[in-house]
């Protein structure tokens with residue numbers, strides 16, 4: 559797989575995707591989106607791949623936002639006709655039912671913060687900084703920040719960050735619940751890959767169902783969410799991996815997963 563703006567490699571059952579436009583701090587343009595859409599479709603289809611990690615190249619940035627140089631001359635009609643950046647929702651968020659992690663190694667600003675928030679969870683380097691500085695450009699979050707950041711950290715912090723454009727450091731992001739874990743910068747990617755490998759070693763159908771039920775917590779009422787969880791649990795009990803998992807526990811050995 560050869561792409562111009564991203565690097566993709568498979569490490570056993572884990573796909574590692576690196577945003578690779580260091581000259582513009584990995585700013586996200588339409589080509590990055592197109593390439594990521596292809597990668598997410600390939601990941602979804604490839605049974606050998608069970609978790610995906612996305613990170614940024616270089617030491618400084620995960621992604622410093624949508625590419626301002628691509629947007630500067632664009633007219634409203636084009637934003638509308640292209641339904642500009644709707645592909646992030648369609649091809650990345652809904653591009654796969656499988657788990658994926660954002661390994662944030664530096665600036666995650668604007669669209670960069672929003673891309674990280676699309677992931678199932680974020681692992682951050684202690685040098686990571688998160689922000690929604692779009693207001694300084696005369697615009698506002700456009701790839702989900704006003705919704706996902708608010709759900710992640712609550713109204714007060716989200717409103718303050720979006721209105722002032724101030725950045726949150728990694729420690730604050732962890733205490734606010736934006737990131738799952740903060741790791742020393744040099745160890746962060748390895749840690750994220752290890753976490754991904756741990757997820758990849760779990761029964762794959764249970765991983766799909768787990769992601770689906772946690773996501774439902776953001777989409778529906780408690781009553782419906784609980785019912786959805788119960789149904790998915792019940793469906794899992796029909797899988798060969800459920801039989802194997804419980805038998806392996808009783809026999810004090812590791813489970814051997816079939817993925818069905």
Ligand code: CO8
Nearest residue numbers: 581582583585622623624625626627643667668669700701
């Ligand atoms: N787009 C394009 N180029 C960028 C971007 C960006 N978002 N960020 C940085 N760059 C470029 C710079 O222009 C510079 O290039 P050059 O050397 O050619 O001038 C290079 O990357 C290095 O950047 P700096 O020299 O600025 O590096 P500093 O270390 O001085 O500063 C910062 C780092 C603080 C990260 C600074 O670069 C910055 O403020 N960047 C912009 C951050 C920002 O405003 N992001 C939000 C963008 S808008 C957005 O994401 C909206 C998303 C929703 C769109 C949906 C539409 C429907």
